[in-house]
Amino acid sequence: MTTPSTLDAKDTVTQKEEPPASTMNIRELLTHNLRQSGILVAFVAIVALFSLLHPNFLSPGNITNIVLQYSYILILAIGMIIVIIGGHIDLSVGSLVALTGATSAVLVVQNGMPWYVGALAALGVGILAGMWQGFWVAYVGIPAFIVTLAGMLIFRGLTFLVLDNISLSPFGGTYYEIANGFQNGLFGGRGVDVFTLVIFAIGVAGYAVNSWRGRRAAIRYKQEVVGLPLFVLKIVLVAAVVMWFAYQLATSRGLPNVLILLAFLVLIYGLVTQRTVFGRNVYAIGGNLHAAQLSGVKVKKVNFLIFVNMGLLAAVAGIVYSSRMNGAQPGAGNMFELDAIAACFIGGAAVTGGVGRVTGAIIGGLIMAVMSNGMQLMGIDQSIQQVVKGMVLLLAVAFDVYNKRRAGN
Amino acid sequence: MTDSILQMRDITKTFPGVKALQDVNLDVRRGEIHAICGENGAGKSTLMKVLSGVYSHGSYTGQILLDGQEVRFSSINDSEEQGVVIIHQELALVPHLSVAENMFLGNERRGRLGLIDWRQTNADAAELMARVGLRENPVTKIGHLGVGKQQLVEIAKALSKDVRLLILDEPTAALNDTDSEHLLGLLRQLNASGVTCIMISHKLGEIASIADRTTILRDGRTVETLDMSGPDTTQDRIIRGMVGRDLEHRYPERTPQVGEELFRVEGWTVDHPSQTGRRVVEDASFTVRAGEVVGIAGLMGAGRTELAMSLFGRSWGHYVSGSTYLHGQQVRMRTVDEAIDAGLAYATEDRKYYGLNLIDDVRHNTSAAALDKVSRAGWVNGLEELKVANDFRRSLNTKTPSVLSPVGKLSGGNQQKVVLAKWLMTEPEVLILDEPTRGIDVGAKFEIYTIINRMVAEGKGVLVISSELPELLGICDRIYTLASGRITGELPRAEATQERLMALMTMEKETAR
Ligand SMILES: Nc1ncnc2c1ncn2[C@@H]1O[C@H](COP(=O)(O)OP(=O)(O)OP(=O)(O)O)[C@@H](O)[C@H]1O
Ligand SMILES: [Mg+2]
Numbered sequence: 001m002t003t004p005s006t007l008d009a010k011d012t013v014t015q016k017e018e019p020p021a022s023t024m025n026i027r028e029l030l031t032h033n034l035r036q037s038g039i040l041v042a043f044v045a046i047v048a049l050f051s052l053l054h055p056n057f058l059s060p061g062n063i064t065n066i067v068l069q070y071s072y073i074l075i076l077a078i079g080m081i082i083v084i085i086g087g088h089i090d091l092s093v094g095s096l097v098a099l100t101g102a103t104s105a106v107l108v109v110q111n112g113m114p115w116y117v118g119a120l121a122a123l124g125v126g127i128l129a130g131m132w133q134g135f136w137v138a139y140v141g142i143p144a145f146i147v148t149l150a151g152m153l154i155f156r157g158l159t160f161l162v163l164d165n166i167s168l169s170p171f172g173g174t175y176y177e178i179a180n181g182f183q184n185g186l187f188g189g190r191g192v193d194v195f196t197l198v199i200f201a202i203g204v205a206g207y208a209v210n211s212w213r214g215r216r217a218a219i220r221y222k223q224e225v226v227g228l229p230l231f232v233l234k235i236v237l238v239a240a241v242v243m244w245f246a247y248q249l250a251t252s253r254g255l256p257n258v259l260i261l262l263a264f265l266v267l268i269y270g271l272v273t274q275r276t277v278f279g280r281n282v283y284a285i286g287g288n289l290h291a292a293q294l295s296g297v298k299v300k301k302v303n304f305l306i307f308v309n310m311g312l313l314a315a316v317a318g319i320v321y322s323s324r325m326n327g328a329q330p331g332a333g334n335m336f337e338l339d340a341i342a343a344c345f346i347g348g349a350a351v352t353g354g355v356g357r358v359t360g361a362i363i364g365g366l367i368m369a370v371m372s373n374g375m376q377l378m379g380i381d382q383s384i385q386q387v388v389k390g391m392v393l394l395l396a397v398a399f400d401v402y403n404k405r406r407a408g409n
Numbered sequence: 410m411t412d413s414i415l416q417m418r419d420i421t422k423t424f425p426g427v428k429a430l431q432d433v434n435l436d437v438r439r440g441e442i443h444a445i446c447g448e449n450g451a452g453k454s455t456l457m458k459v460l461s462g463v464y465s466h467g468s469y470t471g472q473i474l475l476d477g478q479e480v481r482f483s484s485i486n487d488s489e490e491q492g493v494v495i496i497h498q499e500l501a502l503v504p505h506l507s508v509a510e511n512m513f514l515g516n517e518r519r520g521r522l523g524l525i526d527w528r529q530t531n532a533d534a535a536e537l538m539a540r541v542g543l544r545e546n547p548v549t550k551i552g553h554l555g556v557g558k559q560q561l562v563e564i565a566k567a568l569s570k571d572v573r574l575l576i577l578d579e580p581t582a583a584l585n586d587t588d589s590e591h592l593l594g595l596l597r598q599l600n601a602s603g604v605t606c607i608m609i610s611h612k613l614g615e616i617a618s619i620a621d622r623t624t625i626l627r628d629g630r631t632v633e634t635l636d637m638s639g640p641d642t643t644q645d646r647i648i649r650g651m652v653g654r655d656l657e658h659r660y661p662e663r664t665p666q667v668g669e670e671l672f673r674v675e676g677w678t679v680d681h682p683s684q685t686g687r688r689v690v691e692d693a694s695f696t697v698r699a700g701e702v703v704g705i706a707g708l709m710g711a712g713r714t715e716l717a718m719s720l721f722g723r724s725w726g727h728y729v730s731g732s733t734y735l736h737g738q739q740v741r742m743r744t745v746d747e748a749i750d751a752g753l754a755y756a757t758e759d760r761k762y763y764g765l766n767l768i769d770d771v772r773h774n775t776s777a778a779a780l781d782k783v784s785r786a787g788w789v790n791g792l793e794e795l796k797v798a799n800d801f802r803r804s805l806n807t808k809t810p811s812v813l814s815p816v817g818k819l820s821g822g823n824q825q826k827v828v829l830a831k832w833l834m835t836e837p838e839v840l841i842l843d844e845p846t847r848g849i850d851v852g853a854k855f856e857i858y859t860i861i862n863r864m865v866a867e868g869k870g871v872l873v874i875s876s877e878l879p880e881l882l883g884i885c886d887r888i889y890t891l892a893s894g895r896i897t898g899e900l901p902r903a904e905a906t907q908e909r910l911m912a913l914m915t916m917e918k919e920t921a922r
Pocket of ligand 1: 449
């Protein structure tokens with residue numbers, strides 16, 4: 001895939017009369033983007049806290065577990081953040097996860113069709129459901145809250161119908177491998193999977209090169225950048241953390257399939273939101289609908305696509321979830337929508353739309369994931385877990401509001 | 410005797426990346442009307458926000474003395490308690506609430522059990538409204554009043570707070586001449602009854618007529634304070650203080666080179682979007698030729714904006730009938746993107762609501778209507794976009810720390826330039842400018858007129874809607890007048906005078922055409 005050379009530093013214009021580029025020190029770097037660094041610091045703190053409280057928390061096995069356990073929430077959060085940036089909400093994704101999983105279970109488990117037929121059918125159902133909701137929101141003009149509240153009931157009801165009120169299992173075979181399988185052993189290694197390490201090393205290198213080019217372009221454009229030592233330190237730190245994570249995976253069972261899927265989705269949707277006309281239109285609509293309309297943005301089309309995309313990603317999450325559960329239940333995916341929405345808001349999205357990032361939503365989702373997993377390990381009661389998660393959501397948004405008020409002054 | 414009600418000493422206020430105010434001094438005498446002027450982004454609004462506690466004590470350095478006593482406001486409530494009331498550049502009224510409700514918002518008249526005493530509320534409101542000469546029912550919804558009357562409601566609201574020092578940030582920017590006159594008269598009256606006023610304005614004529622003294626700010630510093638009764642205090646003198654040099658003409662020279670007909674509208678008729686059957690624009694026909702600046706003059710409510718917006722991809726009201734021609738060919742513009750594709754651009758008068766995405770940066774707002782110019786196959790070329798935004802920032806002389814700053818943090822006039830940049834980037838054939846210089850300083854106005862001239866020199870057409878008749882007379886080749894949704898006249902520049910335009914603008918329906 002060739003991405004446009006957005007941050008290519010070569011063909012820049014020379015600029016006169018501009019102040020020289022200045023550099024930021026560590027304090028400025030952290031306060032410059034307080035929201036983003038705040039959430040990262042919170043994430044690190046939570047991880048540190050649990051690793052102190054429970055020795056097994058950072059064990060290879062458990063890290064792999066966290067990835068597997070919450071992948072579907074993260075997938076939903078990617079779609080949800082786009083919905084929220086556009087100024088909408090989607091309450092139906094939990095039900096849609098159930099419906100798409102059920103569809104594929106009926107085909108694969110009940111009728112013995114191949115795994116990909118089930119997966120494709122699930123994707124088809126997801127897209128259809130998205131088109132249905134997109135139609136009502138974009139072309140009829142009914143608020144997404146209402147449309148998707150209806151969708152939540154409708155899709156749940158359809159799930160019961162499709163499954164005839166019973167659970168279907170097991171999928172087994174390739175379908176089961178989607179969420180439970182690993183890639184390893186390709187390059188051998190004794191107890192440590194070399195393949196996993198190589199893949200991660202390539203990723204880290206790509207990140208470093210991209211950051212470097214971005215920094216150079218920023219300098220050409222006389223923007224404030226972090227000083228060189230600090231910049232290098234940041235890259236090294238990221239690389240160290242990521243490679244440590246890779247090592248943990250490599251000494252466990254290798255590279256989980258869902259992690260590959262997730263990385264792929266994050267990359268694609270990161271690009272879609274930041275570098276495509278579609279992504280830009282979503283921000284424009286959420287930021288000021290009237291201005292977007294008067295700028296010639298095809299608002300209806302964009303809103304429609306936002307929901308089609310959400311349907312598609314809900315189906316992907318549905319496939320992953322049903323695969324992980326190795327079956328479909330009528331009650332599957334209950335309350336997933338709330339976890340996905342919470343992930344977005346913890347990750348810095350604004351209720352009023354126009355603000356948010358895919359990476360933010362992912363970190364928000366990871367915070368939820370790490371907390372749930374940590375509390376489970378420690379045997380904390382379900383009810384307490386709910387309370388804690390609720391508090392975290394509230395505090396994260398309160399922190400946002402407080403920040404905004406301070407920035408205004 | 411110099412009895413100062415207010416002294417601001419060495420005020421310095423910085424925002425990330427911008428020093429908005431640096432060692433600013435302001436001295437306001439008791440009982441005077443003190444004007445503040447300066448270019449867009451000079452720091453006028455910021456200074457007033459510091460004074461009124463919007464920016465709390467501690468977020469700036471320097472001292473504020475009220476009646477010789479140092480005050481440290483940490484919120485608007487603190488300053489209001491001391492009788493300092495600010496009316497912001499952007500009105501802060503809630504459209505769905507009544508006049509009375511707006512007036513006592515946050516300051517409700519309570520009766521027994523802490524419930525709102527509606528009778529008291531409406532009676533008090535009526536009394537205050539009488540003081541500002543507003544003859545409306547206190548239960549009328551604010552949204553149903555024109556901007557001029559809303560401004561009066563703001564003043565009445567200030568009066569309800571026992572104001573001693575009233576601050577008005579560009580109160581007449583959105584008003585037509587009649588409403589402005591009324592407002593200024595009211596200010597004089599309030600002033601006579603002992604209220605000291607500070608008024609920010611870009612309208613030098615109005616400053617000359619009302620202010621006792623004027624303080625000029627430039628680039629966040631005090632330049633000087635002029636006594637308006639002084640013999641050599643002329644408008645040119647003020648302009649020199651503001652821009653730091655002499656500005657010889659208010660309007661740039663241009664030799665009109667009018668060519669073929671470019672844009673023609675025939676029989677344009679539009680109904681109100683929600684009140685069925687209410688004609689807002691009726692049978693409007695006009696032309697714009699290549700290389701021509703055409704003006705549309707009309708009073709508030711004449712349907713100028715409605716006409717322009719409905720032409721621009723039918724973005725206002727219900728289209729009834731009428732056709733549009735570009736280069737003699739009929740074109741249909743049913744949606745905004747069709748209009749943009751055809752070569753039309755419309756820069757709105759309401760930049761907050763229709764013009765800008767305030768939470769996004771200057772760069773993205775600049776490219777919002779012309780993303781296709783910096784993208785290929787759906788992918789935006791971010792570097793190209795940045796370059797274009799920077800080019801516009803330089804050619805329009807927009808004051809912003811960087812094109813990556815949020816538009817919402819720019820001063821009003823600079824936001825207007827971003828709106829302009831956004832439409833220039835679409836490279837239109839016909840540019841419709843709706844109140845393009847509202848709230849813009851003299852220097853920047855000159856720049857905008859220059860941009861208009863540059864466009865017509867390239868053979869494009871420009872249609873300017875403005876409430877300021879001198880402006881229309883200064884820049885247009887031809888002026889149409891609009892009254893109650895009908896075009897009531899057309900005057901070439903040579904024949905147009907303020908009086909003749911006014912007469913056509915106030916023409917009654919029966920006699921029109
Ligand atoms: N909240 C803010 N954050 C960052 N910069 C700001 C903020 N408010 C104002 N500024 C900057 O401070 C400077 C002064 O702005 P201010 O609004 O006081 O100008 P002004 O003199 O009122 O201009 P105008 O005539 O256009 O209203 C501008 O450069 C503006 O970009
Ligand atoms: Mg201002």
